[in-house]
Amino acid sequence: MEQQIAFRYPLRGPGRGQILLIGNGLEYKSGQRSWEELVRDLTLPEKRGMGEAQHLPFPLRYELLSTPFQVPNPMERRDILQEERRLAKAMKKMVHTSNPLLEQLPELHMDHVFTTNYSYCLEHAFFPRRSFEKRGTRSKFRFDLREASEKEGKKREVQYRLHTGYWFPDPDRPQGTALWHIHGESSVPQGIILGHDRYGRLLARIVGCCQEIGKRAAGAEGELPFFSWPSLFLFGDVYILGFGFDECEFDLWWLLRRKQREHNGDGKVYFYDKPPFDPQRKTRHLLLEANGAEIRTAGADAATDYDDFYAAAIRDIGRTVEERRRPAEEDKA
Template sequence: MQHPVLLVGNDINNISRGQSWKDLLQDILTYCGTDCVQLDDKKPFPLLYEEIFLTAIRQSHIRERDLKTFIAQKIGDIMPNEVHARIRELQPAHILTTNYEYTLEGVTPEQSSSLIKERTFSIFRKYTLNGTEFWHIHGDCLNPMSINLGFEHYGGQLQQMRNYVVSGTTYSSPQAPKLPLLRRIKYGPLKEYSWLDLFFTQDIHILALSLDFVETDLWWLLTYRARQKFQRNTVPVHNTLYYYIPEEFLKASAFKLDMLRANDVQIVAISAPSKTAYYLEVLKRIAEV
């Protein structure tokens, strides 16, 4: 495929040596001084983040900006690996990522190419390097307050996403499109102002993203797109979404894959002897589409 569109999650970073997600959580607890908070896999992370932050507020009057700046510094230490480089070799037209750091870019961007400047949410958050547009859909390290971690932030992000797609934006900037995406798809003109445009117009290959159900913003987007295609049929939706998963995880992930199929996502299972080999095979398949 020439210049594909990718949605890339955090799992490719797990190939790199260094701090794990569990290590980061423990560092956050230490920074906040919240020894009474218990880490438990049963706690959805956005709510765990709220528990840590709200407990820290009561105990030490911590500022969220300071906490997110600390997190941004820690995440910024993630080292790039072979898979990041091979992704760039595909020369994607767009890379959407839930990651906050710049291992996909290969360098820290010097300047944003976003349509407007966003302080908190990430509808237009974009950097352009070597012909590829990188959309950090959950925030980025250069803007710590944009890093989407807590339940409240997820709620605000979803609100902005729904406005953009369904009812129209409320941004004061004259550059921001006022008409909702659905209306622009139906009547034109359609320009790629936001990463949200791509979900209704371009084939997207989703990899390294667990798509846990705490990702409420992405599950809403998948559901709304599918409803437009199958229920309302008010705008044309002809693009294809592909979700790549290791074959060994098919059985354990069956409940989630059923939901993805219901939401018009094609599942691509791949067998490989290692995590690196798996992602290299994924990229090979994408190049051959």
């Protein structure tokens, strides 16, 4: 049974949505498998040892290594199903346990947490007594923000979860926290965003979400309802932690640029990274700054332990979120 909830925020000023975006960096302490291990699982036997594929962006490398040499054109349904079965088998190896870093996230009382991870490590941090590997648990906490008229006659979102997530009823904050798997989740292999084709199809839908909220935002005053995670990203404050923002994540790079050009909103983006910065990371920082992001180190330096860096970054995010909320909450009091 899906939760019937709504998210309403002003487009500008205090009270806008506070969003944490996390990546695989926060799951390493859970013993999570790396992207390279996932690629090895999905590589066909005849393509193992293709060292020349290493330079390719991850989504294209996946397409190359998971596609047979003699694939027909157009692909047969059988080939597509075999690829989906291999992906489902690989997803069963994902780790679904929390860790001390993830367990600090509920204390931030964020409005939303976006994750590019496929596992349920995040959910186990918020719901330590629940098993999100079970369908019944997922159904209990799932929400779908599509309006009733849009959902009528349609199936539950599977392949592209733009409007669907899990709602954590925060006892200290009635609004709760929404947890979003923006690139899919392991229990639904056909919804995993991994290859170049899937990234492209997702981006087309993100563009549609931004066009929808853009039309409603033009000339609007006060609060607006938000129905998708891309629209929340567009107008909220976004804090990025444990996510490298690799150049291949072109759906999020597009969304970051679109956010920078949104004149109806004033949400900020903060990217947390630990020194020292090699030339590649420095270049990425310049690209992030060119797209409106602020680089933060949370006071860390080259000698800072990674656990200490993450803990400091989480504290810094908490302070900033509190500052962003204070004026609006005082007005409502």
